[in-house]
Amino acid sequence: MIHILSRIRRTGCLSEPLPTPDPSESEPTAIQHQLHAVFGRALCIRHVDAGSCNGCELEIHALSNPYYNLEGAGIRFVASPRHADLLLVTGPVSVNMEEALKRTYEAMPEPKWVLAVGDCGACGGIYGANYATRGPISEVIPVHAVVNGCPPSPLAILRGLLHVTRHLAL
Amino acid sequence: MSSDFLDRDCVPLPSNVAAYCFVADAHHWASAAVALGKAGASLLALWGSDDRDHDRCLRVRATYLLPDRVVLVEHAMPAEGAVYPSLTPCFPVAERLQRAVYDLLGIRAEGGDTRPWLRHGGWPPNVFPLRRDVSAAQTYPLVSAPYPFVSVVGDGVHEVAVGPVHAGVIEPGRFHVSVVGEKVLRLEERLGYTHKGVAKRFEGLAQHDGHRLAARVSGDSTVAFGWAYCAALESLTDTIPSARAAALRALALERERIANHLGDLGALGNDAGFAFGLTQFSGLKEQLLRHNAEVFGQRYLFDLVVPGGVARDLSIQAIATLLGEITEFERAVHELRAIYANHEGLQDRFLGAGRLTPDQARRLGAVGLAARASGIARDLRVDQPREPYDRLEPVLAVRLEGDVAARVQVRFDETLESLRLCKLLLETLPLGVLSIELPAAPAGRLALGVVEGWRGPVMVALETGPQGSIRRCHPHDPSWQNWPLIEVAILGNIVPDFPLINKSFNLSYSGHDG
Numbered sequence: 033m034i035h036i037l038s039r040i041r042r043t044g045c046l047s048e049p050l051p052t053p054d055p056s057e058s059e060p061t062a063i064q065h066q067l068h069a070v071f072g073r074a075l076c077i078r079h080v081d082a083g084s085c086n087g088c089e090l091e092i093h094a095l096s097n098p099y100y101n102l103e104g105a106g107i108r109f110v111a112s113p114r115h116a117d118l119l120l121v122t123g124p125v126s127v128n129m130e131e132a133l134k135r136t137y138e139a140m141p142e143p144k145w146v147l148a149v150g151d152c153g154a155c156g157g158i159y160g161a162n163y164a165t166r167g168p169i170s171e172v173i174p175v176h177a178v179v180n181g182c183p184p185s186p187l188a189i190l191r192g193l194l195h196v197t198r199h200l201a202l
Numbered sequence: 203m204s205s206d207f208l209d210r211d212c213v214p215l216p217s218n219v220a221a222y223c224f225v226a227d228a229h230h231w232a233s234a235a236v237a238l239g240k241a242g243a244s245l246l247a248l249w250g251s252d253d254r255d256h257d258r259c260l261r262v263r264a265t266y267l268l269p270d271r272v273v274l275v276e277h278a279m280p281a282e283g284a285v286y287p288s289l290t291p292c293f294p295v296a297e298r299l300q301r302a303v304y305d306l307l308g309i310r311a312e313g314g315d316t317r318p319w320l321r322h323g324g325w326p327p328n329v330f331p332l333r334r335d336v337s338a339a340q341t342y343p344l345v346s347a348p349y350p351f352v353s354v355v356g357d358g359v360h361e362v363a364v365g366p367v368h369a370g371v372i373e374p375g376r377f378h379v380s381v382v383g384e385k386v387l388r389l390e391e392r393l394g395y396t397h398k399g400v401a402k403r404f405e406g407l408a409q410h411d412g413h414r415l416a417a418r419v420s421g422d423s424t425v426a427f428g429w430a431y432c433a434a435l436e437s438l439t440d441t442i443p444s445a446r447a448a449a450l451r452a453l454a455l456e457r458e459r460i461a462n463h464l465g466d467l468g469a470l471g472n473d474a475g476f477a478f479g480l481t482q483f484s485g486l487k488e489q490l491l492r493h494n495a496e497v498f499g500q501r502y503l504f505d506l507v508v509p510g511g512v513a514r515d516l517s518i519q520a521i522a523t524l525l526g527e528i529t530e531f532e533r534a535v536h537e538l539r540a541i542y543a544n545h546e547g548l549q550d551r552f553l554g555a556g557r558l559t560p561d562q563a564r565r566l567g568a569v570g571l572a573a574r575a576s577g578i579a580r581d582l583r584v585d586q587p588r589e590p591y592d593r594l595e596p597v598l599a600v601r602l603e604g605d606v607a608a609r610v611q612v613r614f615d616e617t618l619e620s621l622r623l624c625k626l627l628l629e630t631l632p633l634g635v636l637s638i639e640l641p642a643a644p645a646g647r648l649a650l651g652v653v654e655g656w657r658g659p660v661m662v663a664l665e666t667g668p669q670g671s672i673r674r675c676h677p678h679d680p681s682w683q684n685w686p687l688i689e690v691a692i693l694g695n696i697v698p699d700f701p702l703i704n705k706s707f708n709l710s711y712s713g714h715d716g
Contacts, residue, residue, distance in 0.1 A: 087421025
């Protein structure tokens with residue numbers, strides 16, 4: 033136990049302040065307050081991998097590491113679409129995931145938002161559309177905002193989440 | 203047929219490893235498999251191609267991995283009623299591969315399971331999308347049909363079905379678990395949800411662009427796939443990247459291994475209720491990724507490996523940064539390993555869970571990390587060391603227990619070994635050009651690129667077309683071999699241990715689905 037406590041003490045607090053949505057704006061705490069005002073300190077996200085290469089998933093995972101500390105900002109991943117405010121979707125939509133993606137979207141209560149993460153989700157990426165993929169997420173369900181990148185950095189995804197909460201959810 | 207044919211009838215094949223090709227009729231296709239099985243080979247990959255435009259034939263190809271070489275066996279058959287002998291009697295892992303070959307090309311293996319594997323209703327049953335007369339732009343409406351899972355009946359048996367969308371940030375797949383009380387009687391996986399038609403997409407790309415798609419077959423193995431693709435293309439054009447480029451590729455590959463192992467070690471701690479482990483290891487992983495971004499301009503090293511070499515060089519300052527990181531990581535990993543080892547609650551969950559015995563692993567054809575945790579001492583970096591591994595003398599990590607604890611230990615051993623390799627690479631980084639321009643590869647040639655990724659051996663088979671085009675490219679992820687292992691390792695375990703056991707293998711869905 034002493035080793036665990038010692039390690040925790042030496043590691044210290046790694047969490048960084050929230051980023052601003054774009055360079056011209058500041059006051060990350062103000063964003064956080066808005067977030068809390070809208071969602072009562074709980075923006076609940078459901079993630080669906082609709083066919084990604086898993087690169088975007090790695091970066092979404094990274095959001096939960098101590099540096100980005102997503103939960104500290106009042107944003108968390110939930111186990112059912114019925115509990116979610118926002119759907120985070122990655123990948124070009126594979127035809128094999130088309131139905132599951134639609135059903136997940138339909139299961140979410142209103143009001144609901146969809147954030148497409150990664151170049152594939154935004155425009156189909158390197159895969160495009162073929163017999164096995166439908167291309168961008170917006171081909172299958174409504175999309176409110178996109179985060180570009182292959183894969184987008186955790187900071188870019190975080191900015192995307194804050195953008196949705198600031199500009200769409202208010 | 204004895205294994206003499208390996209020396210007698212095989213011709214060398216362009217590759218970055220020792221590879222040989224054997225052209226077989228139906229009889230020899232089957233007998234070669236028997237001989238190779240007896241010689242201790244494991245099935246590396248199985249794929250088909252449509253060559254009707256050349257010789258009115260469809261082809262299946264299988265590659266086998268022996269400690270000192272890769273053997274490719276090729277069998278052509280007339281397009282009408284194309285059937286070939288199944289490899290499942292010798293190599294059970296061939297079953298899903300054969301179903302996938304049928305879904306994409308309409309070439310049927312004799313006998314065995316005929317349920318679709320990659321086709322979930324996204325294209326009609328009489329359309330075989332990898333055939334050359336199917337346009338790359340052609341799409342079809344979804345006609346979904348229920349998948350006939352094998353049901354288990356009996357007193358008190360019930361079924362738990364999960365997926366394809368999981369509760370968490372995970373790739374999609376479906377698992378049917380038949381349970382009595384809390385014990386698992388049977389697990390059946392259904393995969394293919396992220397099938398993106400990668401092979402068809404390759405055919406629309408130029409040879410010098412294909413590495414970008416290869417790098418996106420499975421994002422967590424981007425370096426391994428990128429390297430395997432480039433190695434195949436380079437072997438066709440007799441290009442040998444500079445010693446510096448080879449060293450930087452190896453550095454990237456080992457950093458990919460470290461990043462994934464650190465992530466898994468944290469997630470495994472978390473799945474066993476030890477959140478401290480996740481915080482610590484995910485913090486270390488983030489540090490590594492930030493250093494990657496700082497020195498290579500990319501957190502996950504996408505597109506760092508390019509045909510002819512690498513895209514970015516390391517400055518003296520960057521080398522110092524990475525060496526400093528290694529010293530810190532070695533200390534942290536040793537410290538955390540001791541904490542894991544002395545944590546009774548954690549070890550109680552790890553020890554004995556999800557056991558895959560060495561005998562089962564051999565019989566099922568396990569490869570890579572999971573195989574090494576079940577006593578199979580195979581690692582391409584050690585078995586067939588190519589530059590720069592020939593001068594690094596990597597040490598193989600192997601355990602006999604085959605349980606979650608063994609897979610954790612192999613990850614710890616490999617992380618520390620990879621840190622040592624990175625240090626050696628950075629201290630002895632040779633001079634040389636970053637990349638060489640490749641001459642155009644001749645049309646109608648086939649080459650293999652094989653690289654030991656963090657999960658296991660990654661293979662890319664590349665067939666060239668005229669004017670720098672790709673005729674056929676088949677990427678293979680070791681997850682194909684290792685997904686069926688979980689169906690065996692879970693038996694007799696309790697349902698709540700499934701996430702932990704699944705994570706201890708941490709297989710790729712995208713790499714498998716293609």
